[in-house]
Amino acid sequence: MKYIKEGKERKTTINKEVRNAVSSMIDDVIERGDEAVIEYSEKFDGSTRRAQGMGLRVGPEEIAAAYEEVGKELLKDMAQAAMNILAFAEAQKMSLQEVHDFSPREGVFLGHRIIPIDSCMCYVPGGNYPLYSTALMLIIPAKEAGVKRVIACSPVEKGSGRINAKTLVAMDIAGVDEIYAVGGTQAIAAGAYGTESIKAVDLIVGPGNQYVAEAKRQCYGQVGIDFVAGPSEVLIISDGTGDPEVVAADLLAQAEHDVNAKSVLIVVDEEMSQGSTKGSDFAESVIKAVHKELDDLPTREIAKVSWENNGEVMIASSYDEAINYANEMAPEHLELNTKEAKEEDIEKVGLSGEPLKEVSAMDIEYMIKNLTNYGSLFMGQNTAEVFGDYASGTNHTLPTVRASRYTGGLWVGTFLKTATYQYMTEKGSKEISPIVRRLAEGEGLMAHAISAKCRE
Numbered sequence: 182m183k184y185i186k187e188g189k190e191r192k193t194t195i196n197k198e199v200r201n202a203v204s205s206m207i208d209d210v211i212e213r214g215d216e217a218v219i220e221y222s223e224k225f226d227g228s229t230r231r232a233q234g235m236g237l238r239v240g241p242e243e244i245a246a247a248y249e250e251v252g253k254e255l256l257k258d259m260a261q262a263a264m265n266i267l268a269f270a271e272a273q274k275m276s277l278q279e280v281h282d283f284s285p286r287e288g289v290f291l292g293h294r295i296i297p298i299d300s301c302m303c304y305v306p307g308g309n310y311p312l313y314s315t316a317l318m319l320i321i322p323a324k325e326a327g328v329k330r331v332i333a334c335s336p337v338e339k340g341s342g343r344i345n346a347k348t349l350v351a352m353d354i355a356g357v358d359e360i361y362a363v364g365g366t367q368a369i370a371a372g373a374y375g376t377e378s379i380k381a382v383d384l385i386v387g388p389g390n391q392y393v394a395e396a397k398r399q400c401y402g403q404v405g406i407d408f409v410a411g412p413s414e415v416l417i418i419s420d421g422t423g424d425p426e427v428v429a430a431d432l433l434a435q436a437e438h439d440v441n442a443k444s445v446l447i448v449v450d451e452e453m454s455q456g457s458t459k460g461s462d463f464a465e466s467v468i469k470a471v472h473k474e475l476d477d478l479p480t481r482e483i484a485k486v487s488w489e490n491n492g493e494v495m496i497a498s499s500y501d502e503a504i505n506y507a508n509e510m511a512p513e514h515l516e517l518n519t520k521e522a523k524e525e526d527i528e529k530v531g532l533s534g535e536p537l538k539e540v541s542a543m544d545i546e547y548m549i550k551n552l553t554n555y556g557s558l559f560m561g562q563n564t565a566e567v568f569g570d571y572a573s574g575t576n577h578t579l580p581t582v583r584a585s586r587y588t589g590g591l592w593v594g595t596f597l598k599t600a601t602y603q604y605m606t607e608k609g610s611k612e613i614s615p616i617v618r619r620l621a622e623g624e625g626l627m628a629h630a631i632s633a634k635c636r637e
Contacts, residue, residue, distance in 0.1 A: 326596035418503045
């Protein structure tokens with residue numbers, strides 16, 4: 182692999198100060214409940230809800246007022262995105278099948294049920310931007326799964342007493358049951374252990390800053406979580422046939438998330454060993470396009486730091502080399518950027534007599550077969566990663582910092598549990614009892630053996 186631009190080493194571990202601060206806050210919320218939650222919200226978010234005589238829970242009047250602030254066009258766009266997310270969640274749920282009356286031997290019947298969890302918290306970050314799209318992505322699959330009680334938590338806008346109006350509306354469109362104006366570690370602790378105002382839940386999902394991520398990690402066990410999320414990532418594998426400005430735009434779409442976000446481009450040039458500069462030329466044109474876009478990008482303050490520190494561009498001598506790198510990186514988002522040759526272009530070349538312009542489009546089918554570690558895959562230049570962020574229907578809550586090695590992203594199945602069951606006829610019980618008794622005796626667990634023997 183040849184580096185054209187190399188990023189700095191990115192720290193992904195939680196430091197000791199964060200761990201200790203989060204642990205102390207969780208203990209405080211457990212001990213003092215609402216009072217601790219409110220104090221931390223006032224300290225870190227400048228929440229004025231208490232001063233305004235408002236509780237933690239958002240009432241219908243606040244939601245109605247939020248609708249008045251949000252433009253009609255955005256409401257329509259949210260509704261369309263919600264429809265696509267719901268449609269895909271429905272399709273995912275339909276792919277799950279219960280098992281009934283499976284019989285591995287005569288008289289023994291096994292099965293499993295698919296059961297929704299009773300309650301969950303959907304954590305919607307505030308931070309630099311109002312991430313109302315996250316509200317749709319978390320709440321809709323939870324409701325489709327059949328979760329009885331879905332609550333949402335989000336911090337107030339800094340120095341105010343209210344959650345961003347767009348976020349509130351998105352939560353309502355998604356069908357949430359309860360909304361609480363609280364964020365950060367205190368929200369996670371309240372969801373895990375409960376307070377006077379917030380009844381504890383069974384599962385907490387959603388992204389957040391390093392304090393939210395650490396709080397989820399520390400509360401895991403008391404409550405279920407989706408996964409511990411870190412800074413956003415994208416890896417783009419290109420064959421050099423696409424538009425450099427499009428690739429640059431996709432890289433910066435990740436970079437603007439956070440100064441710790443990581444944007445990586447691999448250009449495959451199979452003739453690099455023979456002195457080809459095609460890959461390097463394309464890579465340099467993308468870097469140039471990145472700098473040009475940064476000049477006028479409203480979010481350049483964050484995106485520029487992210488790109489300079491964490492952005493990487495390299496040339497691979499084969500698709501297998503790029504695939505191996507991708508599987509090792511296990512990125513949150515993985516793009517395969519290629520522009521296929523068009524039939525009309527081939528016809529025009531044939532009529533004019535000019536030589537056919539070289540097009541070395543990657544074999545998408547081969548790539549899909551061999552790429553195994555990613556949060557979500559986006560194929561072809563027409564398929565922007567940002568489409569998945571907002572409206573195409575797949576979920577944007579995805580594993581980061583190599584977690585896709587062992588888990589996929591949030592989906593309707595996140596809110597479902599598979600519970601097995603079995604029953605036996607008298608004959609089946611008698612026939613399996615001696616096997617179980619001998620196995621138990623072999624482990625020295627004699628009460629187990631007696632339990633089996635009394636059924637022989």
